[in-house]
Amino acid sequence: METASTPPVDAVKGDTQARAKHSSTNRQIRGSSLMLVGRTISMVANFAIQVLIVRYLSKANYGAFAYAMSFVTLGQTIATFGLDRAITRFVPIYHEHRDYNKMFGTILLVIGTIVSLGTLMILSAYFFQGFIGQTLLNEKEGDKDQIIALLLILIGLAPVQALDDLIASMFAIFASPRAIFFRKYILSPGLKLSVVLLLMLFGSDEFFLASGYLAAGILGTTVYGFTLFRTLQKQEMFKQFHFDSLTVPARELFAFTIPLLTSDLVYVLMSSSDAVLLGHFRSTTEVAAFRAILPSAVLNQFVLQSFTILFTPIASRLFARQDYEGINNLYWQTAVWTSVLSFPIFALTFSLSAPLTVLLYGEKYASSAVLLALLSFGYYFNAALGFNGLTLKVYGKLRYIVVINIIAAVVNVIINLMLIPRYGALGAACGTCGTMIIHNFLKQAGLRFGTGISLFEFKHFKVYLSIIIASVALLVFQSLMPQNYSPKHPYVYISFAVTGVVALAVVALNRKSLNIEQTFPELLKIPLMRKLFT
Template sequence: MTDQNPSEENPHTDNSSTDDSEFSQDDAVRGILKGAGVVYAGLILNMGIAFVAQRFAAVHLSIGGFGSLLSGTALLDVGAVVAGLGLSSGLIRYLPRVDEGQKRPLVKYAFLFTLPFSLVVAIPTVAFADVIASQVFGDPEIAISLRIFGATIPFAAILNLAIGGIRGQMVSRFRVYIKDILHPSIRFGLIMVAVVVGAGQAGFAAGYAIPYIVGAVVAVVLLWKVLPRGKGMEAGKSVLPEMVRYSLPFTVSGLASFIYRSIDIFLILYLLDSRAVGMYGVAYAFARLIAMFSTAFTYLSTPVSSQLEDDDRVNEAVAVQGTIARWIIIATTAALVPMSVFASEFLGLIYRPAYATGGTVLVILVAGFAIKNVLQTHGPILEALGKSKLAAFNTSTAAVVNVVTNLALIPRFGIEGAAVATSISFIVLGGLPMVEVWYYTSLTSLSRTVFAPAFLAVPISIAAIPVFRATPPTLLWVLATSAAFVLFYAVAVIAVLGFTRADVMVIRSVEDKYGVPLGPFDAVLRRFS
């Protein structure tokens, strides 16, 4: 732990130095906001297409059939992690480091490892799908999904490996083309075909699986396009052992990440049934939309925090995260209240009435995602401090907590228990970095200013209860009431809390950069800043 709080300013510090520091901090926030807009565009496109496709699958399949589909996708995820041997991470690290002539042989070796090992994982899964479905999970209905997604494991592993190679060659646009545009678009198109022809579980499973096949082929072609001409296979042998040793631990961390994210699907399937998986999966997918508010900012703020920390300005890195945390709390709270109040209505109206019984699960998961959104602002600081081992420890700890709490709560409380377990693991994953950052820096991105918008929402929500209760249970009315709450809450935040200096800086930057006149809002900005 540091001896002195880095945020404490020396009263004798030169003013010009302070100004430079403040300018750099503002520039960091501007950079994050500028990049976040681009990332959000891709993120919203990807998540939007995925959400709509999943919605059609949930509506047109039985609840049990949809649960089987989710179980198959979870199997594909874990199979790809195991089959990939972590070599995609190895390519990301080593391709920029080796000689041009070694790159292509090194990639070939990676494929020679991954392809046969992926078949070792996939073939038994396909061959024994019926046994796994009936004997392990006690639900024969999921066998068809296990078989289809099991057969897709080699393609998913190859896709991940090729994407790793593309990232290692630092051609990020190809990764965006494949993962954010091609893959979700093909899936959406195939799901629409399945809807039109009235396909069953197998048709929808194929709609989810085929994009991995197409994506793998395209990714390999693009990877070969960006690789320089190589020497013989001997050229890659000297680096191969080191890369394999580096890569294998990522299989463990990948499994820990999977357990943290998706083990609840398998545990619900094992302890309950595929219908429960379907009910839980719908609530989880809808609740996950709230994670959009933090994903882009967290992703983009990591290099900014790293740059500030490298200049021995950790306090400024934390201050930047505090600004981001405040914005995340405002956006998250605005979505949290309507999604919680109208949880059953949203599930029943967007999907179908049978899913409305998952309202309690949605409330619990939305609360968990909201807490995770805020606590995750410490993650980039921890990475900037170079504590990557702690990040792996945190994920592994959250995974263990997720398994233990699911096993304890699902038998007694069903899918509501699974939601509580998942939310607890979210708190662990976000809370540990907060404690660790405080230990190493005596700082935190959270403060009274950051939490003030959440506190303000409490009396507003209580006052809105009569309106919520009087809202007719139709999609139009629920959306209109939700929008009215968001608008009123935004006005209250401005009127009661006003704009911070960082808020004003960002708004003025947008005005200057894009030439967007603020009009009457300019007077509001001046009045409440």
């Protein structure tokens, strides 16, 4: 009688590791899919909130609110200091190695940095409010007081949102994606929407909106922090906390975060510095004209940002195998992918910028249509060239990244100083668009001469040519339509219908070029994506 043979120990161990790896991959895919759904919900909610605010407030009052919020965006980036990403890199490593002294030391360092920088910003705003009013604002005294008052309320959001980003990073390490999904993509937009609805219900002003935003931010972060505390408590993490033996790897952390921080500062400067310079040289009405349509232009980055998490692991594995040809193919395949899938948004925000602006924000913002077209072109140009910045990071070209980020920031400020005093919001849009194009050319040069990735793959010429032809055709078509953009006018909806058909035609024409099965096979595990591309 034969007995079943017992598999070798190594085979059992290998099979166990394979199953664990497969399980981890599945969890990553499910988590990425959930985050994509969450980002979509949050994007739609935040976009709707912004449209409601712009339409409800007067142009001057919205400009004052947007001016103050530009300081919050800049302050949040400075307070975070890129350390939320250091958390997601170093804490899992220390946790895996059971080096709890470094793990808790890292967490406390990040919290301390955010709280210290945030407190410093709040105090600076209070102590230098007179200086800000006299040197940065070109308004009447009464209007200056209004803007400064809004700034003093909203500046508290900078450290609050920075702490919120930190807690989200901690949840990514110690909790499930569902916790992030609920807090970041459901609770946060829900609280903001509640504030805006109350604003409209009670007929309140921008001070109610600012106070409500601050209260919503504090409430959301408090709930998030308490939930994280309970999660760590259930996992018995605090039993490993010993204050006397903490180790703070400050040099290692800051060496990692500072290069990444320069990338953040470039994009923040391109939006925040515009608002500050417009407030200084022109007026908050010009700030409103620029900031109102900015979220619509940024929608062109949605596809690129949503699937960053899928690109980096694949590129890193190819780099570890020294498969540089594979990285080149991956890079250009994903560039084509983001170009095609982002085109419907680009078609609306660029070719149909005039009717879209009036439809969303009203006749008072009709002059902002050209600004939307310029900004959309810049953001789409960035998306169409794919993950060039991430690829440079995969190759370890951090010094080059820092240098070109500084160049881009300086160029942006110089162009704005030249154009904004004379052309106002139009100059700011030209400066931002021009800077994004220059920055991307510098990144492409780094890829070509620093990594060997080709400057352009001519096998994808048809894809980019179809996008250019479709964009120009839609622009010409729109110029031939009656220039009446009232929502009651039927020609407006004809324009949107034609744009939708052309956008779908571009996606369908280039569907095979996307090569989803090889580029991002994980996407085919998402039912909607599988139906769309197979």
